[in-house]
Amino acid sequence: MRLWLNKQRNLLDFSLSSLSRRRGKTLGMLAVYTSIVFLLASVMLFSHAIRREAATVLAKSPEVLVQRMVAGRHDLIPARHLDAIKGIRGVQSAEGRLWGYLFDPAAVANYTLMVPTNPRIEPGKVVIGDGVVRARSADPGDLMSFRAHDGSLVQFKVDHTISRDSALVSADLFLVAEEDFRRLFGIAPGLFTDLAVSVRNPREVIKIAEKIDAALPDTRIILRDEILRTYESVFDWREGMLLVLLAGSILAFAIFSWEKASGLSAEERREIGILKAVGWETGDVIRLKMLEGLVVSLSAFLVGYLLAYAHVFHFGAGLFEPVLKGWAVLYPKYKLTPFVDELQVATLFFFTVFPYTIATVVPIWRAAIVDPDTVMR
Amino acid sequence: MIFQPAIIALLLASLVGTMMVTASLPFAVRVLRFWDTASGSESQLEMEKRTYLVSTLLVVVLLSELASLILFVFNADRMSSLFVGAMCAVGTLNVNEFGFPTLYLKIIVFFAASAWLVLNHVDSRGFDYPLVRVKYGALMILAPLMAVAAGVQLAYFLGLRADVIASCCSTLFSGATQVTSDKLAAIAPEASLAGLVAALGLVMVAGRRALATGKGAVVFALLSLVAFAMAMEAVVAAISVYVYELPHHHCPFCILKGEYGHVGYALYLPLFAAAALGLGGGIAQPAARIQSLAEAAPRIMRRCVGSSMAGFGLFGAVTVWLIWRSHLILIEPERLLFFLPGGQP
Numbered sequence: 206m207r208l209w210l211n212k213q214r215n216l217l218d219f220s221l222s223s224l225s226r227r228r229g230k231t232l233g234m235l236a237v238y239t240s241i242v243f244l245l246a247s248v249m250l251f252s253h254a255i256r257r258e259a260a261t262v263l264a265k266s267p268e269v270l271v272q273r274m275v276a277g278r279h280d281l282i283p284a285r286h287l288d289a290i291k292g293i294r295g296v297q298s299a300e301g302r303l304w305g306y307l308f309d310p311a312a313v314a315n316y317t318l319m320v321p322t323n324p325r326i327e328p329g330k331v332v333i334g335d336g337v338v339r340a341r342s343a344d345p346g347d348l349m350s351f352r353a354h355d356g357s358l359v360q361f362k363v364d365h366t367i368s369r370d371s372a373l374v375s376a377d378l379f380l381v382a383e384e385d386f387r388r389l390f391g392i393a394p395g396l397f398t399d400l401a402v403s404v405r406n407p408r409e410v411i412k413i414a415e416k417i418d419a420a421l422p423d424t425r426i427i428l429r430d431e432i433l434r435t436y437e438s439v440f441d442w443r444e445g446m447l448l449v450l451l452a453g454s455i456l457a458f459a460i461f462s463w464e465k466a467s468g469l470s471a472e473e474r475r476e477i478g479i480l481k482a483v484g485w486e487t488g489d490v491i492r493l494k495m496l497e498g499l500v501v502s503l504s505a506f507l508v509g510y511l512l513a514y515a516h517v518f519h520f521g522a523g524l525f526e527p528v529l530k531g532w533a534v535l536y537p538k539y540k541l542t543p544f545v546d547e548l549q550v551a552t553l554f555f556f557t558v559f560p561y562t563i564a565t566v567v568p569i570w571r572a573a574i575v576d577p578d579t580v581m582r
Numbered sequence: 583m584i585f586q587p588a589i590i591a592l593l594l595a596s597l598v599g600t601m602m603v604t605a606s607l608p609f610a611v612r613v614l615r616f617w618d619t620a621s622g623s624e625s626q627l628e629m630e631k632r633t634y635l636v637s638t639l640l641v642v643v644l645l646s647e648l649a650s651l652i653l654f655v656f657n658a659d660r661m662s663s664l665f666v667g668a669m670c671a672v673g674t675l676n677v678n679e680f681g682f683p684t685l686y687l688k689i690i691v692f693f694a695a696s697a698w699l700v701l702n703h704v705d706s707r708g709f710d711y712p713l714v715r716v717k718y719g720a721l722m723i724l725a726p727l728m729a730v731a732a733g734v735q736l737a738y739f740l741g742l743r744a745d746v747i748a749s750c751c752s753t754l755f756s757g758a759t760q761v762t763s764d765k766l767a768a769i770a771p772e773a774s775l776a777g778l779v780a781a782l783g784l785v786m787v788a789g790r791r792a793l794a795t796g797k798g799a800v801v802f803a804l805l806s807l808v809a810f811a812m813a814m815e816a817v818v819a820a821i822s823v824y825v826y827e828l829p830h831h832h833c834p835f836c837i838l839k840g841e842y843g844h845v846g847y848a849l850y851l852p853l854f855a856a857a858a859l860g861l862g863g864g865i866a867q868p869a870a871r872i873q874s875l876a877e878a879a880p881r882i883m884r885r886c887v888g889s890s891m892a893g894f895g896l897f898g899a900v901t902v903w904l905i906w907r908s909h910l911i912l913i914e915p916e917r918l919l920f921f922l923p924g925g926q927p
Contacts, residue, residue, distance in 0.1 A: 441586045441664075559594070
């Protein structure tokens, strides 16, 4: 065992010194390799972090949402549906929610209007998110007015703003009182946008959803788990799409490493020839070259991954943000929570080290089978 | 659901691997037909050189095959959140009929690949390529196996459909019912643990004999496969139950999860390694009859058998530790009084 370890150590020593003898070539290879790892790792880290962000946000949302469907489209739901739902055993609470979107011509942006129930907002006042503050440069005490559904003006006084900590969900929020909401859109009392139902026992959620479905056939029921699943697969899909698009660069990288590995200088060929002349076998030379590849691979992987980590979590992933996140006028400014996932690292390893190793096997073999007499002549 | 990073990686690995192995088949045929170390012809020399390429390629491919087995299970577990009713890898693998066959095929490929690697290693110790025909003959079996595994895996991933919100109505009533209980779980924990103890004991006895006399490694290999099967069965029937401390939870995958401290890896890694090495011992022993391997093959065999015994020993130790620290009493203490003072109260 000791002997074996010593042998590997000497081999590693030798390969490191042979790599440092060809500094330019090694550094060039490392640079390309590192940037490939960096590119792929950025995509993966970013989409994983944002997926987690979505999951944490959704963890606090109601278990079941009930929406009324009319002719295949989402419609306002009458308050009497609430009583039917509250009658189902296992339902902890059910309440009507009022929300919608409001286009602001001054900011050329859509706001998300919501009526919070706790704490309530006084009529005529509004609480705005960070994105709205930036778009309208509004401060507490300022007045904002909008045209209601009938053309009349509705005026709001900014009460306070929502802190930036929760910007991911609150950037475009515009919180108003119920009366103002109904006046703005002309929604009669007794109608809600949808109903939020909370269930005490998570294992009963499906049963309760079934009962709601039976009692109120004109509704569609959305479970929190379903929303989570949908987000998950949407982000998976986007990440996968981007990776497939980047497959071209992986292929180019494989070709590049093939070229680099097969373009042996006369110097290197002589080196291998001498090694074989002093008694190295073909297998030993292959092992040496593979070890060199391993050193390059692991350093590039480590450096590339660390760079990607810094890129995503310290510099906001400027390169891929628009593709992975989607785009909007009032986009929140936020920092992602750093998160590294084992599966992701393993996957990345498959995407980079595996193609590199496969691509260099043939050139390495070609180099290793040279006859000493032909190169030393 | 092909556009999922881990799935793309798995498909890439199996595709490249199968292509590489298939591409070396014509060469394997040539070796089987024309190999002749006595000849000094051009083509013989070329073939001798080419064996290095094929061996190196296969080492890389087969190692990736081993890594992809772990990635596959890990990913199956992770994807369970995408399917209604799936709570761990079992649910994900049950989504369509190709899930479990893929896993079984991957395990078979794992053992075949490691057997081939041992064969390759033994062969490389002899100066006159003593096992070259056996090696390339084995490749003829390995190639279709890998192709089938890759195909079934592709079918499995193509058939996966995440349960996402549809625009028309909710999909919640598509409820796939998940059945974890297997025939394996129906075996009584006492019986399965007793079987495991017996199998491990036999393995140890056979291993000691092989180490002492240099004979009986083939028996050891067979026994280690039996012990592997017994151990998997014991994991489902008893060991996992001790970990979860729930008498009716028999899942062999959940023990890999973070909630249980990834303790499954401490069980499976030694077990798989031990079974593969045991198989390797059985392969190395018959090679000792060849003159150029008379010295190397028994040494390799001893090393394989020794490490395999250590692996099984480690598996046994982890099992005992898991049962010991568990708060669950699955078997009435009185029935065990002879040899165990019982678990923690």
